[in-house]
Structures are given as structure tokens and as C-alpha cells.
Amino acid sequence: MKALFISLLLLPLTAMAGLDEDVRALQNDWAEIKYRRPAAEQEKAFATLTKDAEAVRGRYAGRAEPQIWYGIIAASYAGARGGLGALSLAKDAKKAFEQALELDPKALDGSAYTSLGSLYYQVPGWPIGFGSDDKARELLEKALALNPDGLDSNYFYGDFLYRKGDHPGARRALQKALSAPPRPGRALGDEGRRKEIESLLAAMR
Numbered sequence: 001m002k003a004l005f006i007s008l009l010l011l012p013l014t015a016m017a018g019l020d021e022d023v024r025a026l027q028n029d030w031a032e033i034k035y036r037r038p039a040a041e042q043e044k045a046f047a048t049l050t051k052d053a054e055a056v057r058g059r060y061a062g063r064a065e066p067q068i069w070y071g072i073i074a075a076s077y078a079g080a081r082g083g084l085g086a087l088s089l090a091k092d093a094k095k096a097f098e099q100a101l102e103l104d105p106k107a108l109d110g111s112a113y114t115s116l117g118s119l120y121y122q123v124p125g126w127p128i129g130f131g132s133d134d135k136a137r138e139l140l141e142k143a144l145a146l147n148p149d150g151l152d153s154n155y156f157y158g159d160f161l162y163r164k165g166d167h168p169g170a171r172r173a174l175q176k177a178l179s180a181p182p183r184p185g186r187a188l189g190d191e192g193r194r195k196e197i198e199s200l201l202a203a204m205r
Contacts, residue, residue, distance in 0.1 A: 035192030046077035064100040064107035071096035110146030151180035
């Protein structure tokens with residue numbers, strides 16, 4: 001009876017460990033594809049990884065983190081695919097981020113706000129898509145309120161400002177992104193993101 005009681009107590013800890021491991025695997029696989037695979041191979045690789053992410057979010061339906069990573073991977077698949085077929089993937093990603101916000105808006109330091117905001121400024125607006133610069137700014141500023149010193153929150157805000165022609169604001173955000181602390185277990189993702197930031201800063205010189 002005592003052993004059963006102890007095992008029941010350990011169940012939430014085991015589930016949490018499984019969630020962390022599964023999310024970490026998605027993060028690592030995403031970074032490998034985005035930053036190490038040739039562009040010509042990325043569409044197929046992201047298609048496979050999107051299926052893996054779908055399975056992970058199915059196992060942890062009540063958690064925001066797998067929803068966020070499904071959305072990030074589906075959005076990356078959309079970017080690699082391009083064309084009209086990408087829009088349905090972007091809409092899937094949007095739904096995943098919205099569901100993550102309903103579950104826990106603070107999960108992964110507000111990453112759902114960051115990622116959803118990035119979709120809103122990269123997807124075409126009506127009548128083709130759901131894009132909106134006003135909505136993008138609102139979401140990205142919410143992300144910064146939750147994670148003011150973060151790498152991604154500042155990078156995407158800087159990228160947004162750059163696209164809107166606010167180069168001084170973009171430069172400030174991107175420089176702040178470069179000073180963000182390293183994220184545990186995200187070395188490849190951090191390295192790749194910092195190279196993107198450097199390229200964007202170089203484009204403004």
C-alpha cells in the first residue's frame with residue numbers, strides 16, 4: 001500500500017520529466033533542420049517534424065509548451081514550403097499559439113505571444129490571409145513585457161521594426177537580443193538566432 005502511494009505521488013513528476021524531454025527533442029530537431037540542413041531539404045524535414053510535434057501535443061493536451069512548439073514547427077514548415085499551401089500551415093500554427101495562450105500565456109517566457117506576433121507580420125493580410133501589423137505589434141509588446149531581456153522576444157520585435165522602416169528602434173531591439181543570456185540546452189538555436197541578428201544588423205549599416 002505504501003509503495004502504491006509513493007508511485008502515485010511520483011506520477012506527476014514522471015509526466016513532467018516526459019514532457020520536458022519531448023519538448024527538448026522538438027527544440028533540438030527544429031534547430032538542426034533550420035540551421036544545419038540545406039534549404040532544399042528543409043520542407044521535407046519540417047513536414048516529418050510537424051507530425052512528431054502533433055503526436056507530442058496529443059500526449060500532453062493540457063499543456064501549453066507542446067502547443068507552442070507545434071506552432072513553431074508548423075510555421076517553419078510553412079516558410080520552407082511557400083505558396084498557397086503555406087497559408088493553411090500558418091493557420092494551424094496560429095490556432096496552436098492561441099490554444100497555448102488559453103492554457104498558460106506565461107509558458108516558455110511568453111513564447112506564444114512572440115511566435116503568434118511574428119506570424120501576424122509575416123502572413124499576408126486580408127483578403128489572402130490574417131496578417132495585421134497592429135496585432136503583431138500588440139502581441140510582440142506583450143511578449144517583451146513577459147520576457148524583456150529574451151533573445152527571441154527582442155529579435156522578433158527588432159525584425160518587425162526593421163520591416164516597418166524603424167531602423168533605430170530595430171537596432172536597439174536587436175542589440176538587446178545579442179546581450180540575452182544563453183538558454184540552457186539551446187546552444188545551436190541560440191547560435192543560429194544570433195547569426196540572423198548579425199545579418200539583420202549588417203543590412204542596416
